[in-house]
Amino acid sequence: MRTSPDRRTAGSVPLFLDALVRSVELAPDGIEIGLIRFSGWQLHRIDPLPAGFAGHAAYLVRVNYEFDVPAGETPPSWAEVHFAFDAADVMVVDAIPRAVIAAEPAVTYELTGQLNFVRRAEGRAHWAADASEANIALPAVGPRVACFGLGSPRVRWRHTGDVHAGTHTAWLVLLTPPERTELRVLAGGAYHLSDGEFGLRASGEPDAFTVRLPEAPEPEVPATPAGDGRPRVFVSYAQESLAHKQAVMKLCRLLVWAGVDVRVDQDGLEQRRNWDEWTATQILRTDYVIVVASPAYRAVGDGELTDATRHRGVRSEYSRLADLLHRDRDRWTKKLLPVVLPGHSPEEIPLAFLPAIADYYVLSAFTQDAAADLLNVLFTAPAG
Template sequence: MSASDARDQVYVAEVELLLTEELRSFSAADIRIGRIGVQAMQVDHISVDDGDDVYLIKIMYDLLAEESTPPLRSATLGIEFHTPDVRVRDAWPRLVTAPCPAERLAVTERLEFVRHTPDARGLLVDHVPVPELTPEIRVSSPGGAEIRWQHTATVRPGAHSGWLIVMAPGDCREIEARVSGNHSLERTLGMHARGKPDTVTIRLPRQRPETDGLRYRIGFTVDIVDYSSRPSDQQLVAQRRILALLKRFSQHTGVDVEPTYFQATGDGFNCFLPDIDAVAAVRHLVRTMPHLLDEDNLEYADQIRLRMAIDVGPVEPSDLGFAGPTVIRFCRMVNSEPVRQAMGGADTTMAIVVSDTLYDDIVRQHRDLSELSFTRHDVAVKTYQATAYLLSHTS
């Protein structure tokens, strides 16, 4: 993927790769040869150690080169944490010298990554899925406030991922980080290869107090159609695109999705909205979300199509996701036969199914929603049986 192919991609941090005439400052005369775009930082709280909180951070980034740029001999992504007393305990990948198949990692109580085995004991996390890796990748500086992944030999442009185990003070709610990049070319035309750094603020998920308890919220699930038929590199890009879609949804609507109420599912996600106006929430989900998907698909040859189910009810964050019947109901609805049949049409980009409760209480009561082309269906998946209302969106 070239830098021009992803010119409209939304990044949380972006390092410009430049050729400059001097090392003292950047100027308009610098030649841009590519960039390192950090697409997302997925943060999960996993433990408390000696009073500090421990987080598992997944960093997804793109190495992008402008067209006609000489091949990169190396490219390095650096993450330096500026918030006091934040430090990296371990990082993955550490050293890749030969092609590695996709694997499953675990995080031990000693706060280090290990390859998962069926007989593993004493783990904080036992399922960190890592895609296949291509050499050569080396990590440096774990144990302090900085980490660097260096790609050498043949630098593969496109999507990459890295994982960190990070410790932060218990009262820390966000981390400031400096994202940097270094690179070298086969030919530099007598100029200096430099990276122009960027900064990012990483919000840390709040530990759920014991008093949080059960909440009554609108929740939804999103599932990518034909995800498993895509090659692994396209699966990674598709995941990043729907994460970016949720981010744009939040920016467009002003609805701040809490990390505690978000759960990635690999080919989609489950999400519960905060306590907001219910009519506005449903309106944005059934009207705004499909249009944001259309805008995203205009930028890619790979057209993403989505199934989405929406319900309202009790939910409580748990160690493995969510507790309560609501998440079970909307996950059953999204996999129902009427939704799958709706996606059989080649021009259908999104099938949205709404529970009968939401339809009766919200959709039916407001003209702009009731005039949409919802159709009534009886859905039955495993032991779940209910009435639901389906809306198909075409591009």
């Protein structure tokens, strides 16, 4: 690739991400694009997601890069780095630094419920105090820096004016489909030098690469399951996405380790089963039925799902439960427990299950503490 003396445009380099939830591998040593050098990323999966992002996965990504200006040389008049994610279903929700017009000191940011960066303030309770989402450190930033590409599958930072040599840190929030486990990424950069300041320098060839996205962490559960006298629970949910199905199974694992006898359609799949009879038996013989709120379950219950070929299983379960609630409201109001998982909303509870006038149970995380109210009902108030 040929370059002119006054402008050199970067090629792309691979950044190798690890599958761990909170950390990544450094890019290989010695990879440079002129005076730009890419270094390590850190990747953290945001879990649970705030309400409004159901059906997605999100990642908090720390990006590091350097402007390696030789001692005594004049820095470039501008320099920029960019990252493009080769997928139409991936979006950069927000990024920092966003728009810097004067020197700013080091600041700690946190994420809002809309996955935007804001300066951390006392009194917010959306995240735990020690959560990564509440402790996003951005070092001091010099003028001027501008960010481009928010709301698209790409992001770039342009430094102008006094371009500082050394390491720079940036953060971004990446939104992807929940089933995606890998991403193709293109990294690059460009900078401008006046004639005569540097001779020609080598630059890398464009290079697309694949990175692995970390899986959601396993739920925190007690170390030892309870013994005899377990409440028996049937879990009713809509199989509307792989991510929702996985979240339901996290709930089931948490309940099992808390000592609950859980019946769910993912158990006993090694043998043929009459699902209609099995479901009816579970509903009638369990102590409680947990109804997991979701958009599809609400659509089934409110008659808004017009395609009769979709969600046949949850249609059948909903009809039985609604009929039982109509026949014996006092008994089944106690036995039916609507549960709202992380990233979901009480608005997703079907109206027949009384979300406005009866209790429901919101889990902010898959932990025993977050499920304390639900577990208290299961173990101390037999429905009869």
